[in-house]
Structures are given as structure tokens and as C-alpha cells.
Amino acid sequence: MKVTLNWLREFVPIELSLDRLADRLAMAGLEVEGISEQGAESVTIAQIARIAPHPQSDHLVVCHVTTGGETMPVVCGAPNMKVGDKVALAPEGTTLPGGQQVERTEIRGQVSCGMLCSAAELGLSQDHSGLLILPTEAELGQALFSFLGLRDTILDVAITPNRGDCLSVLGLAREIAALTRVPLHAKKPQVRERGEAITEQARVGIGDPDLCPRYAARVVTGVRVAPSPTWMRWRLEAAGSRALNNLVDITNYVMLERGQPLHAFDLASLAGAEIIVRRARALTTIRTLDGQDRALAPDDLLICDRDRAVAIAGVMGGENSEVREQTTEVLLESAYFVPETVRRTARRLGLRSEASYRFERGIDPQGSVLALNRAAALIRQLAGGQVSHGVIDICPQPLMSTQIAIRAQRVTNLLGVAVEEREIAQCLRTLGMAVKRERRAAWRVTVPSYRADLTQEADLIEEIARLRGYETIPTLLPRSEVQEKNFDQEGSWSRRVRAYLAAQGLAEMLNLSFTAARFNALFPGLVPGGAPVTLMNPLSAEDAEMRRSLLSNLLRALQLSLRQGETGVTIFELGKVFWKGEGPSIIEQKQERLCLAGVLYGSWPATHLGQEGRRLDFAHLKGILEGLSQELHYQIPVRWNRAGEVVFLHPGKAAMLSVNGTILGVAGALHPTHCAELNLGEAPWVFELDFPALIRFAHPVTPYQPLPRFPVVVRDVAIVADEELPVQAIVDAVNALTNPLIVSVRLFDLYRGDPIPMRKKSLAYSIAYRAADRTLTTNEVNTLHAQVVAHLVQTLGVEIRA
């Protein structure tokens, strides 16, 4: 809400400095977001001392002007000035109200120190036929806009949605009066009536009083449509409103001043000189003032004449009844429309006006006639014409004022500071409320009609706190009662997992949850089937769906990094993925799951001088994930099974991770077609894990194992196996013996090539043996080892290398 200081001063004396005023308003919930000056341009009153012809031009002259001191030459092409005239001089460096920059120039060889201005160039009127000639009493050297009374300060005040009452000069003045404890000058607008009775000229009926509880109208005849006076146009401009003609400007001016939106109909255009307020009932269209055809819904509230719709109630007038240049009779509308209906219609049509903005926030239902009188009086004053006798004021149901009970004890309890009874009553009265004491320390308060936001006790308590200032409330820490609280498992584990991955060299990312449909198709996530969750109103097609997998956005981030010349990218993200499953409604279908995903691409940077960076490979991927299960103190080993069916992974380089049959997620190399789709030169190694499943098997600690008291004996075995045999098969086969003397089996060498036959590989394992209660003898170990080797040969069909 933009308002000027002088306009406010018509309603309230302002003694505070601008800074203090802004601070006081802010500390009462009305933040001043900007302060600017109007009419601060350095246009100065000057007098023409001499006029000389321009040597190079027939239609230009050189005016020698003075502002009280030396004269200076200004080249000028206007026809209407003479020596001795007082004129408006814009010196070099001035920016005129229209935005024009004045510079020192040479016009056809003659120096011009600034510019003499027309009224139009000064934004005072449309007149650019000649220079603005000022009255003789204008003082030389005085700032022009101060002389014209147009110098003002514009405050831009942020109004919260509950304070519709402050969307006017009067409303803000009321607040300032209450905050600074000065009286408000709010004279009731009066208007002189003449001529016919309005009832002879127009009729009004409300068909749907549930949406329009009040409709008031006045008729003014014999008006002359013309531009508004400068002062009014300047005030409208200060408020951010565009001046049009006197009638429309007056309706806007009164709306800005009193908060009541008004509409002026061309009475001659209203069929039957009739107004009916009703729902559209059927699908229909109306062309609004801005020339757009608007499709209406049956529930939209309309202003109609005898035959057709002439305005969308509270939103915008119709073109068919607008005030035109030839208009001489107007019907002024001042109504109260129910906020919800205006909001619904304005929102559906995407049509927001200053009027709808105010109706949506609730205007003063008691202000209708006052605003009407103010507007009618202004029309009489500025557009001529006569105001018909009487007001049409249809108000089917009496307007009830809100009453609220308030208790002193409640004020104290809620604020945490004892407020005296006298102060409570005084605060509320200052804000225009009628306060009646009901019993000790309890009152019944009647809320003024313009404060629709006050409906219950807590609202009044806020008013008291606001008026006293929040700084008067002490700052206390609540007395804490120790309670048993839920431990945040998810948060605790996620911090541990994130810290681990960062320590492994991965950078954590935080992507938006949106992605493009084609990425969801490429990366359908861990849960097969289902459908993506789509947005009804996405910002762009690239963000039209909720991600099903973290990988889509991580890989986009990879692309970004590669474009920036990164050669090694190791990244991860812990975040939610979304999809639609089965269910009767979307809210029951939608699924959300926290996932953990990562991408390894390119090489680690070289860690040692003279060494090459190491290419990231499957071993890095697996090592990081194996380390993760150790970090989480897994007591059960994670199974890595081949997973050829994961669509986004290379079928030969894909693993499904599981624990005891619960799937944790997948890991592997990105599928070549996906790499091609993403323009990736090589395949990144990726993983995506179901986070709740991952932490289901996590333990805060690993139980302590007693330290071994007897030595371990290690025997190696070299095996030649088919290429197809997973190296893990040997480990599994040894573990399958469940011999308590076998401590561990570890692969330490893998070799292919001469003398090993084609499609075979040589594997070397270390097997460690130990007994808990004695030192194993060589014989014992040899016998045991031979049994193990024989078992491997027998069960896996492998050969033993000599």
C-alpha cells in the first residue's frame, strides 16, 4: 500500500520524524518497505530576461533566463513565452517526472543550460502546446513542485492479509492515530443533493444476498468527463494507480482514501436503469474494461442490468457500461461483496484488481454510504453535475457487529506479563472498540465494523501486545520438565552415513525433488511398476514430475560438472523419491521413500606426486558400500547378487544388494543406452539404496569379541576355476563348512593368462585357522586344510594349482 504523507496528514497529525514513524509502524506490524520522494526534482522557477533569435533556426529562440542570479541561455522552441514570464527551468542533470533526462547540450551551435518545460513535460497535465507560464507571484529560484504544493513523501507499507482495513489512507491514519495516541480527524463526508430523487432514476435489487449483503448507489447527472486536476493525478500516481479521467479517477481516489472500492456505471447504458446483483447461474461471458472476454461460471457473482451482465462483482466492470467521454449520468456503486466469492472468481479468471484485492481482504461494511458521499461530492466539485436526492442502500439483513469476551487473566497467561485491567480497556478503546466491563477483570468488546480480522479473544490479546509493543513482554526460558523423548533414528543414522560418505571423498548434493518426465522414464527407481507423481502446475516441463529416483538429478549434476571440466566426480545424495502405487485416491496412492544414491565417474585425483590418479571402478563402488555396512555395524553380511534386469544398469555389471532377503538397493555401471542419452563418454558407477531398509539392519555398536589367546595359522590355496565362477563362491563354499576352526577366507590374487587355459582363471585364497582353546598343531591344520581343499574340488569342480 503506497500512500503519501500529506494525504495521511489530512486525517491525522503526524509529529514523528519519518524514521520514527516507519519504526513505530513496523513495530506494530505494518512494515514500511520503502520511502520515496515525490516532486523532489530540481525544477526551479525562473524568469525570462531576454529572448534572442537563434542564428541557425527559424523556429527556435534563445531565452536568457535567471533564477535570481546570472542569466543563462536556454534554447527553446515554444511559441507562447515573452520577456518577463515566469517559467519552469529544468537545469542540467534533472530527471523529469516522465523520466526524461535533461543535459547541457548545444542545439545547432547554441549552448543550452537546461530546458524550459511544458506542463506535459512536468507531468502536470496533457498540455504540451507551450511552456508552462507561472503566475507572477511565483518566487524566483523556488523549487517548482513545492510552489505547486506537489512536494510529498511516499510510504510503501506492507499490509498483511488480515489487515484489509489498512489498505486505505484512512485505515493507516487510524493506526497512526492509535499508535501515537493522537486524535483522528475523520469528518463524515457530506454531499449537497439537488434535482430528482434517485428512486426516480434507477432501481437496485439484490438477488443473492448471501454473496452481497449490501449494495448502495448514488446517481450524479450532468457530469463532464475530463482529465482530473493535477493534485489528484499526482496522488493516484504516488499510490501506483494510473489516471484516466475525472470520474474513474475519483472512484479510484476514494477507494485509496477510504478502502471502499467503487464503480461508476454509465447510467444511460444500463438497460432499464436497473441493477440486479445475482449469480451468473449459467455459463456466460462478459467483456471486461480491459477488452478481454471473460468466461463466467454459474457461481460467479455478477452485476446485471435488466438484460445482461454489466460487471463482475468486486472484480472488474464491463465494457458495455463503462464511463465514456460522452457520459453525462453515472450510477456509483458502493457495495459489500463476500470476500470468498470475490476471491474465487478473481482467482479463477486470473484477474486481480485493486478492488478485488480489497474485497478479498474484507472491507468495512459500514463504510459503503460514506464512500459514496465522498465520491459524489468530488464529482460535483471536479466534474460538475448534480447529485440526485437520496441514496439507494439495499441491506437485506442487518449488519451485526462482532462482540468478543476478554479476560485479564487470559491476557497475562498468554503473554507472560501482567497487564493492568485499566491498560487492557484503554488499549482496546484506543483501537476504536467499545469496551464494556462484565465482571471483575472481564469485558465484552464490540469490534469496529472495519476490523473483520478480530473474531476471538486471542485476536484482542494480540492487539494489546501490538499496541504496548512486543518489547514490553519479558524474555523467559520455559521451565523444563525432563521427559522421555523419541530418539530421532533417521536423523542420527543419516548424519552418520553422510559423514562416512563425505570422508570417503564424496560430495553431498541437494537437488530439487522435481525432474522431467523423460528422466523418470530413464530412472524408474527401486520400486518397479507404479506411476510417477506429476504436478498440476509445474514451473516448467523440466520440473513437471516428482523424481522416482535420486539418480536422474545426480546425473544431471554430473553433466554440469563435466561441462565445467571436472575429470573425477564422486557425489551422493540422501533424499526422498516419490511414486504412485495402488489406492482409491491420490493421497493414498502416493508413496515417498528416503533413498541414498551416489555416482562415481572418471578418476580420483592423484594423491601422490608422480602418481597417476586412479580410475574409479567397480572395486571403488563396492568398497565404499562395504565400508558403509561396517560403518553401520552390520552383523549380517550384505549379499551382492547379479541383477541383469535393472533397466538403468549394464546387465553384466549390475548388482542387487540384500540382507536376509530384504533388498537394500542396486549398484553397478550405468547402462550404455543411458550413457548415450546423457552424453556421457564413459559409464559412471552408481548406486541407489532404500534408506529405511539400510538402517533397519544397522546397529549402534558391534558387540565386543574376546581377543584370541592362541595363534592363527594361515594356509594358502591356488585354484583354477571357470571364468564364470564368482570368486565369492569359494568363500561361500568354505563358510558353508561352518567349521569353528576356520577364522577367515580371503582372496589375495586373481590371475588370467599363460599357463592358465582360456576361459579359466587362477584364484589364490588365504585361509586362516585357529582354535579358541589351544594352539593347533601342524598336523591338525594340514589335515583340516586338505579337507577344505577337497571340499572345494568336490563341490565346485575346481582344480588345485600345484
Add this chain to the structure above:
Amino acid sequence: MDNELARIRDEALAALDACREDADIEALRVRFLGRKGELTGVLRGIGALPAEQRRVSGETANQIKTLLEERIVALRTRWQEEQRARSLAAERIDISLPGSQWPRGSLHPLLQVLDDTIAIFTAMGFEVARGPDIEDDYHNFAALNIPADHPAREMQDTFFIAPEVVLRTHTSPVQIRVMESRQPPLQIIVPGAVYRCDDDVTHSPMFVQLEGLMVGKDICFAHLKGVLTAFVHTLFGPDTPVRFRPSYFPFTEPSAEVDMGCVICGGSGTECAVCKGSGWLEVLGSGMVHPNVFRAVGYDPEVVSGFAFGMGIDRIAMLRYGIDDIRLFYQNDLRFLRQF
């Protein structure tokens, strides 16, 4: 005999002086002190001398032997020390050579700030609660005293999944979910992603919020001020000015915006682009839980009271790190992320 001993001593000492390397010393030791050495020979001959002279000469010979042995040890020790000093002087590395470091990862700055924030409130006795990102209209709006067709809905531009299903515009629906399932006293914080259709330097369509709620028998506005002041002081320093300014949120009454002294200009205000010259920065929205919210979850506002607050972690992180474009947090530029 004495002359002979004096000669051996003089010759041996002279030879010792002439020693240049360890082999010289060894040769000298063999020549004088070895089994067939000159001094050893003299000592062997002493037994044949008369008793009185035997004692004197024996003593002299032994003194010479001890002297030589000591000198030899001293010389060797000196040489070893010199040798060590030479090699210490020679064995120098260039300590300006780069270290060999395992590639360092990083934690996202926003989530670091979130972790810190959670830790501060957890220390004050708040427990963490979480909820879904996709919410129904009731929990996101209606239960929070934002009915349909209420202008406050405009404060939050909403992403819709279906007409009654939205991406939560704030973490506040989790308040409702917790209050629906539990009885007071309650002291919770809710971290999480929230969504609004907005995209510019200060708005991201997704951002991270932290919400708080404390409900009990006699929780008042003074407590709200106490807890939030303590929070700002813990995160930004105990001297940070804090002020509470009336504001409007549909789900609280009274409502307060919390400002802290500008961390960029130190509150001096002039020409500061961050606080726009005001010296104050908005960091939190807060207020006493609206009675309609309590009614929606079946609490009696005559019996319990409470306060709620919410903050954009993005905003806190921007102030903490001096970041001026919120979108940096979500662009995932490694050059940015690795700084933290």
C-alpha cells in the same frame, strides 16, 4: 722399561692423532693393544721385573692402556657425532612439497546448518518429528486455520498434485499430525523440504524449513521470546540483537516476525545491501498457536497453550556463509559444494 713405556705412549698418541678413518684406529689398536701388541708385550714382560719395579711399571702400563682405550673411544664417538651431523645436514626434505591426501568429500552447507540448528533445539529439549512432502489440503491449510478462499493462501504459492493434494508449502502440517496423534506436553522440531512456485534470487521452488512447536499448560509469549532469542544467540553469537515484531500468520495469534541485527553490516545499516539499510534481518516467523488450530486437533485452548515457529534454513545458511543467491544451494555446482 719406563723409557720403553714412555716411547709407546708417545708413539701411540701420535699415531692416534694421525688416524683418519676407522681402519686406522683399528690398526693402531692392534699394534699397541692387540694380543701381540706392543703394550701388551710390555705388560707381559713386567712379570719378570723385581717386585718394587713391577708394581710401578705395571701401574704405568695400565694407565697408558686405559688412556689409549679412552682416547680411542672418544675419537670414535667424536667421529660418529660428526658423521651424524653431516648426514643430518645432508638429509633435508622440501617441506613445501604437497601432502598426499585421500580425496576429500564435503557435506552440503545447507544440511550442515540444518544439523547445527537441530542440535541447538535438541539441546533445549525439542525432539525431531517428520512428515510427508506430499500433503492433503486439510493438513497443509484447513487445519492450520487457512480455509479455502482465504487470502492467506496467497502468501504461499502452492504446487498441486491434485485439487486436494499439494506439495507441502511449509513444515507446519507435521505439527497437526503430531498433535493429532499425541497429547501435550509437546516440544518438537520438524526439519524438511517445502515447496512454493517461486523461482528467483531469494526464492527457490523447493527449500528447507525447520519448524518448532511447544505446547503445555502454561506456555506463553515470553517463552517464545526466550527460546528463539536463545537460538539466535547460540547460532550467531550471544551479542546478536534480536527483536520481535508483530506480523500475521493464520495459524498463530499473536504472531511475531523475529529479526536479528544484520550480520553483514553489524546493524549500522547504512548502504548495506543485505538488510537494505534497516540494520535488521528477518530470520524467523513465530507466534502463539491459534486457538482454531488447537480446536482442529481436539486440544482445548482454554487448557493448553503453546508457541510455534518456522524458519527457512536457506536464509539462515545464506546469512551464515554470506551467500547472496539461494539457487546456489540447489545447482549442485561442485566448485561451490567443495568449499564447505
